[in-house]
Amino acid sequence: QVQLVESGGGLVQPGGSLRLSCEVSGFFLDYDTIGWFRQAPGKEREGVSSLRGSDGKVVYRDDVAGRFTISRDDAKDTIYLQMNSLKPEDTAIYYCEAARVVVGSRMLLTSSYSYWGQGTQVTVSS
Numbered sequence: 785q786v787q788l789v790e791s792g793g794g795l796v797q798p799g800g801s802l803r804l805s806c807e808v809s810g811f812f813l814d815y816d817t818i819g820w821f822r823q824a825p826g827k828e829r830e831g832v833s834s835l836r837g838s839d840g841k842v843v844y845r846d847d848v849a850g851r852f853t854i855s856r857d858d859a860k861d862t863i864y865l866q867m868n869s870l871k872p873e874d875t876a877i878y879y880c881e882a883a884r885v886v887v888g889s890r891m892l893l894t895s896s897y898s899y900w901g902q903g904t905q906v907t908v909s910s
Contacts, residue, residue, distance in 0.1 A: 786810030786899045788880050793904030796870055804865040804904060806880030811899075813837050813856050817886040818863045820854065821894055822876035822906075831892025832878070833865060843891045848874075870908045877903040 792804040808818060819834030833844045833854040842854055853866040863880060881897035890896040 786882070788882055788899060788901035790878065790880055790901045790904040793878060793906045795907045795909065797910050798871060798908055800870050800908070801866070801868045802870065802906060804867065804878055804880075804906070806863040806865075806901060808861050808863060808880070808882060811882045811884075813858050813861060813863065817883050817891065817897075818856070819881050819883075819886075819891060819897060820863075820865045820878060821881055821900075822874075822878045823903075824876040827876075829879070829894050831894065834886070834891040835863065836886060836888075836891065838885075841888060841891070843888070845892060867906070870906075872908050875906060875908050877905050879903045 787809045789807045814837045817836045820832040821829050823829040835842050835854045851869045855864045879900050881900040883897040886896045
């Protein structure tokens, strides 16, 4: 049974940090592709970062590169998104999404993924 459960969201001041977790079942982190996406009110869902387990390929959207880090813990079946230097524009619901195989050029497209979790709210505000 496929299940993705996100956690770790919350309210943080600008410049602060959060670490999101996505516990995954029904997928193999050392082979499949797990991505983090976000959706702000009134906007479309956008890709934030993705990790392809088969070869370790990692991609980031330009405005989070250098601030966010995606990683995985195979023993815990969990994908993490460490978010540093948070900005108000990072405010959104963050989702993790999973797929069997995703080519590199499509890793930040939500249409490439078949499963997603319920999301966790991240609010960056003073």
